[in-house]
Amino acid sequence: MSHNLTIKELQIQADIIREDIITSLAVAKSGHSAGPLGMADIFTALYFQTLNINPKNPDDPTRDFFILSNGHICPVLYATLANRGFFPKKELLTLRKLNSRLQGHPHRTSIPGIETTSGPLGSGLSQASGIALAHQRDNKPNKVYCVVGDGEQNEGNHWEAVMFAAKYKLSNLIAITDRNYIQIDGPTEQVMPLGDLEKKYQAFNWNTITIDGNNMQQIIATFNQAKQNKDKPLMIIAKTIPGKGVSFMENDYRWHGSPPGGLKTERSPEKDKQQSIAIAELHAKEISERGNWYKTHNHLHPIHNAKKSSSKKK
């Protein structure tokens, strides 16, 4: 179900998703910022270009499956699903609130389009492998995509799945590592060094590709290539910038588990200014790049509504 957006349009869509991430986290007053912002480009590419999915029929048996293993980056999954039409965008403002469908970590049966509950780390790739094995044995063409964090690869369960997928030659399994080099306690290479992941996956008998996970052109080209994957499971190691798009959050592990307004660092504005400055940074980028497509979009943050209504008056 490709939308056939241009690279430029996909980039703008990714920034709109980033704005929605910031807005929903600021309202929630808790949650993770860095990972979701860093992965916005990849989620946009998956949901607006690559995945065979249908928001009007999320359980379509011919769909591709997407498994998010590191559930804590769900603000990007929620924002992407909402932008893709799986549920109303204004529901993003209920993130982490009582009675919300948008739980702090995603829950399978809560929202359409979520294949599995995740949050406890290291078990997403196993579930994706189980789904892939079932389709392989039934000779079905569905592909299974799985996003895993780099920090969560400290978990033994993850490497059990790595061996398993290689043994059963699950070439319908396309995994993406969010290689952003941070986890809660600090840089990944200090907390528990992961080293050269590409070599590790090759040694475990996987196909591998390493990309810049914030370069839309590379992402799309790689995902197109991945559809032809053969013989082995594929690991795409996507090097991303945690906090991407918000200058004071980029590459600072302290934003791993903090929302905008939740932390004052030497590089950040005061807490009460963080949300508006983050939105302004992302919005400014959109203004310089936006085209007609952008105007028709349904935006969450009031900054857009203000602009829309004032332009109508003129």
Add this chain to the structure above:
Amino acid sequence: MKLNPKLKLNANQPPLPTRNGYGDALLELGKTNKNVYVLCADLTESTRADKFAKAYPNQFVEIGIAEQNLVTVASGLAHAGKIPFASSYAAFCPGRCWEQIRTTICYNNQNVKIIGAHAGVSVGPDGATHQMLEDIAIMRALPNMTVVVPLDYNQTSAATKAIAKHIGPAYMRFARDPTPQLTTPKTPFQIGKIQVLQDGSDLTIIGCGPILFQAIQAASILKNQHNISVAILNCHTIKPLDTRTIEAYAKKTKRIITIEEAQIAGGLGSAIAEHLSSTIPTHIYRLGIKDHYGESGEPSELLKKFKLTPQDIARECHKIFKTK
């Protein structure tokens, strides 16, 4: 529901391990239902999944020694429409992979069957590490989970078929050694429905698993030596609990003894005590393993050491009977 009163005649049949009932039922299920998958973590023969593996290689998945992967791959298979049976020793599954069962199977409400073999002290010489005693407690605490502990070979076969038909997560535990057959292949089995093995009016023994054979022998001692009439209930489903039958016997006999080859903390006895304490407060004594690990030895020696022989059970029942 009452069992065939002649069922004790079946004790004359050769004893069989409960796990064999699992293996034989799987073989039948695999033939009729191509969605039934069996997964094993390098214990295919001893969990009796070997016949299935040979007959239906396309429905069998060898996971290797990786119990966390065992249950999470099963969760994925269930999401794709399969009915996976994830089998290992209970000490390792659910012992090692409880969180994965909690999140990816129970909270997800996936149709996975968790199979824990080699539970209880009667596992024998392998010792405490392999004698799972806490599985009932940790499984019954999980929302959406069904917990079944079958009585004997025939019942394990029936229970295997029943949990395959049941939609939702289920846990089933087996013993290792051959045990007497108390039921016949025709004895009905229904998840969540207690079977009255024998009726009685003075006190009630409620238990699960092959240890109920010792309870039946204890009841005979009590009848012959003290003229005490003992009802014996096979509570093969710990969750959901058959509260109606339990309440009826609490009213009828006033005193209840529970028995299980598991920690008494959190097990079947706890489940019954929890229920009756807020409905029909009843004098309950729980037999089982009392905050202790098992150890190596022959099964019969271990049952003696942990005071689960018919004589031990009869003595505890008599004590309870004498209290007012």
